[in-house]
Amino acid sequence: MSESETESGTSAPLGTFAVVGPGAVGGLLAWLLDRAGHEVVAVGRSATVEAIREYGIEVRSAQFGGGLRRVAADTVVPEGAHVIVATKAYGLEDVLPGIAQARPAEVVSFLNGVEHMPLLREALPGVPVVGASVAVSALRLSPAVIDHRSPFVNIEAPEVAADSAIVRALQEAGPRVRVRGTEAEVLWGKFRLLAALALLTSYWRQPAGPALSEDPELTEAVVAEIVACSAAEGVPASELDLVRALHSVPGGMRTSLQEDLAAGAPSELDALGGALLRVGERRGLALPGVERIVAALDDAAGR
Numbered sequence: 069m070s071e072s073e074t075e076s077g078t079s080a081p082l083g084t085f086a087v088v089g090p091g092a093v094g095g096l097l098a099w100l101l102d103r104a105g106h107e108v109v110a111v112g113r114s115a116t117v118e119a120i121r122e123y124g125i126e127v128r129s130a131q132f133g134g135g136l137r138r139v140a141a142d143t144v145v146p147e148g149a150h151v152i153v154a155t156k157a158y159g160l161e162d163v164l165p166g167i168a169q170a171r172p173a174e175v176v177s178f179l180n181g182v183e184h185m186p187l188l189r190e191a192l193p194g195v196p197v198v199g200a201s202v203a204v205s206a207l208r209l210s211p212a213v214i215d216h217r218s219p220f221v222n223i224e225a226p227e228v229a230a231d232s233a234i235v236r237a238l239q240e241a242g243p244r245v246r247v248r249g250t251e252a253e254v255l256w257g258k259f260r261l262l263a264a265l266a267l268l269t270s271y272w273r274q275p276a277g278p279a280l281s282e283d284p285e286l287t288e289a290v291v292a293e294i295v296a297c298s299a300a301e302g303v304p305a306s307e308l309d310l311v312r313a314l315h316s317v318p319g320g321m322r323t324s325l326q327e328d329l330a331a332g333a334p335s336e337l338d339a340l341g342g343a344l345l346r347v348g349e350r351r352g353l354a355l356p357g358v359e360r361i362v363a364a365l366d367d368a369a370g371r
């Protein structure tokens with residue numbers, strides 16, 4: 069019997085799920101939860117909400133078959149909802165008051181990075197808030213059309229979230245969901261890999277394979293610096309494991325930071341590279357490799 073099933077075999081309703089930031093990741097998760105029969109509302113800004121109301125959410129996915137689903141959409145978070153947060157880091161502060169006002173049952177965030185959790189907790193006192201990670205490659209082609217490019221959606225959530233309705237619903241909706249360790253372990257586990265990949269792919273303007281091999285010394289420095297940051301923040305890791313993880317990524321993979329910078333769009337450079345530099349400053353770590361890349365990307369973006 070699955071966790072959300074009753075003794076009689078029928079699914080117990082887990083409540084309303086609100087996906088705040090129905091972009092590539094949020095739209096895909098909303099679509100998957102809707103497909104699994106849950107009550108889902110995609111919560112976004114008016115242009116996106118209008119597009120989803122008019123058209124639905126279309127997912128193109130080899131893994132899940134894809135298709136169009138008439139997912140409900142609103143600009144307001146429903147009262148007491150189970151909230152998934154999937155905005156970009158730079159959009160988080162704008163959505164916090166609306167989430168707080170809805171007095172959500174719980175909040176699970178899927179943002180990349182590590183600095184968003186204190187912001188969420190400060191804005192949502194008394195609300196169970198959990199940081200999870202998702203490994204997936206997805207891109208929003210238009211406000212209601214999502215291209216799911218990776219043959220996987222791998223979610224990790226910390227052990228404290230084992231009973232979360234969001235985690236239980238996602239476990240049954242299609243993604244691979246692993247519940248393990250602490251929140252810091254989950255977030256840094258993803259952040260170590262993502263930060264290295266995102267910075268190097270963006271710097272070299274190449275997909276993962278060539279970006280990692282372009283300048284082995286720079287790659288080595290970035291790996292060592294990120295592992296040092298992780299350890300200083302209480303999550304020890306091995307450089308060798310990170311190198312192995314980086315080389316297991318498909319060589320043709322591009323990162324969302326790389327896509328955003330290439331498009332001249334707002335990016336998460338500060339939430340990734342900037343966050344590492346702030347750890348370095350706080351912990352007295354020299355990060356010359358990360359610093360060089362962030363400075364070059366800042367220059368290129370005209371900051």
Ligand SMILES: NC(=O)C1=CN([C@@H]2O[C@H](COP(=O)(O)OP(=O)(O)OC[C@H]3O[C@@H](n4cnc5c(N)ncnc54)[C@H](OP(=O)(O)O)[C@@H]3O)[C@@H](O)[C@H]2O)C=CC1
Nearest residue numbers: 089090091092093113116155156159162179180204205206
């Ligand atoms: N794309 C990927 O493959 C992966 C992304 N991630 C992480 O997931 C998170 C979401 O990324 P992704 O789905 O790619 O991003 P998208 O740009 O596709 O979607 C972001 C969503 O957040 C909303 N948003 C952004 N700024 C604001 C704002 N100021 N106020 C309200 N809403 C806002 C957007 O609104 P609107 O619809 O109005 O534009 C959109 O719905 C990021 O932290 C990313 O690093 C993690 C793994 C993989």
Ligand SMILES: CC(C)(CO)C(=O)C(=O)O
Nearest residue numbers: 202203204205323324325
């Ligand atoms: C590298 C990738 C695609 C892995 O999930 C990612 O998280 C991103 O680009 O933001």
